[in-house]
Amino acid sequence: MLRSVARLCGLALALIAGPALAQVSDDVVRIGVLTDLSGPYADSGGRGSIVAAEMAAKDAGGRVRGKPVEIVSADHQNKPDVASSIARRWYDVERVDAIVDLPVTAIALAVQAVAKEKNRTVMITAAATSDLTAKTCSPVSSHWTDDTHALTAGTARAVFERGGRSWYFITVDHAFGHALQREATTVVEALGGKVLGTSRHPINTADYSSFLLQAQSSGADVVAFASVGDDFTKAVKQANEFGLTQGPQTLTGFLVYVTDIKGLGLPVAQGLTFSEAFYWNQNDASRAFAERFRQQTGAMPTKNQALIYTAVTHYLKAAEQAGTDEAVAVNRAMRAMPVAFFDRPATLRADGRLLYDPVLYKVKAPAASRGEWDLYEAMRTIPQAEAFLPMNPACAGQPG
Template structure:
């Protein structure tokens, strides 16, 4: 015998169960159809840079560049917000790894970028690989990132030590002179530049007249520059960065290297360095770069947005950060997820828009684009503020960067 009202209760119960089943089924159908999947409901990108001696090269400007890339997507992707956070690694790999580990483990950061200084870039990229996070390296120059230290989650956006030594040396030796003297900073970056540059010089029929090594953060370059001057080499190549390059170039004038007919090449020189030197000091110096703010309309459009925030023109590091973050977000949008493996595969599949110029990412993570060789203008030739470079030639990407099979990376090989 049924109790009063029990039939109605059973009918209502069955109706509720059917409704729940329909809702769950619809949700599963949406998921199977490719419903956007953003972990933790936010795409979080950490900009880990140098706020000390390299502050003007990346630093706060890299944060601005990343935010401008997020603005291109109206600060959201797949309907979820984009968050940009930042920190100073103080040029210390242990501090950088500590910050990145906290970001990955506690703050659920999806990708990290900038990573100026090779030792920092290598350390944090290794942690990103271990933690299954994306490393968009726009600061560190070491080509080991796409060689023995390559990984499916690492993409290298900076012009690396191979391109800035081998590619640059080949181009300048063909156009200027074949007798070279290297003045190199005494750590891994300088060693890589000296090794690759010497090999390229020999392959180009050039001659290494000599070389000297100097400590990082040197203020007195007298003994090193006197050795370069005494060598009578036609080209003096500075394998250095930031304040070291600025101080060295200033002192080349004090010792009369340019007046004696020697040409200065800055192997890793930024427009912020030239700005700090002034055109009177930097005039005639050769530099290579993948970005110069006044190259074309697309380069100028980004530079104007950047200048409105920073009151200075972007460096190539800051420009690379912008392109890297923009491409990363584009890959998330295309993949329909922020899953690290899926996004990095999509990044390698999609063509890269490098300020209106085509670029691509190889399986080893190396971003391939053309480099340009520039000569610094004289004060008289400069027409307006930040009008510093004259383009001399273009170095095709496939000739500038190390061939994929020579780096020691096994990604993409059967």
């Protein structure tokens, strides 16, 4: 009899606890866009990142389980300590449930650590280091953009196959640049090539002349820019001024945004090769989203902005299905559901890594372009197994 009573009590408690757990905290699903609003990544993220998140919330109906969705934003000023402070305040005081965007590797790693400590969701759509899943996986973290391995695997191989046997790197001197160069070097050397030299520069450098002259005099087949945003575009512009683009050396980038190429112009950027997770003109679904985005911002979306839309959409669907915004529960649902990625197959792996097939693009020559945003020519699709690292076995149980 006592055992029967105990079982009945346990059942009653489970029935009481079930609805209490399946709820939206604070009666609001609050998503924070932590981005660069004023620095070198403002074009690839910035205001466009906020618009993308707002579009996703609106398209999802603006509610989860009847509770409103709210988008907040802040500028991390490209400082990890500032980003960590904002993340802590958002999670602890302002009841933010999920943070998205996070350009710059050091910032993404810092906020990822805070999210794990606070048991809140973080969705990284800009920072690219593969360490975000290979080393620092978390049950509440997901990595959406093409990481450093995906960015280098297709691009380095394609350039090598076109005669790029020797390489010289001009690398931004922070964790992302180091990771990008390291993984590209691994690919080049595995294919039998070699790296002849490296120049490193701080973020937001104004003068690249000494680095470019060293690269030019090295005799390397390829000058590779392991940088992003303003660092990348300023280096390519100055390379053009020094005549590198007209010389025998091939110039290549890795983490390149459509706004970079638009700003550089086709006469300067033509022939650059790189891989991308998203291009606005890849299919009907991407074109429809891009046109809506352009009407609000005046520009086509970058892959970061498109991935913010994808990630926020997926998060809201998962919260609706889970019936709660509790981080582990939502992330478990996110990993179980297929990802709506502009009509392309995509899934979230157990470690939070978004898997899809990147595409290798080449910048068109001016004569081949049919409009101001018609900038890329697709060269080949890179299978996800070739692009992404295998999952770290230590992360196989995520989330849990």
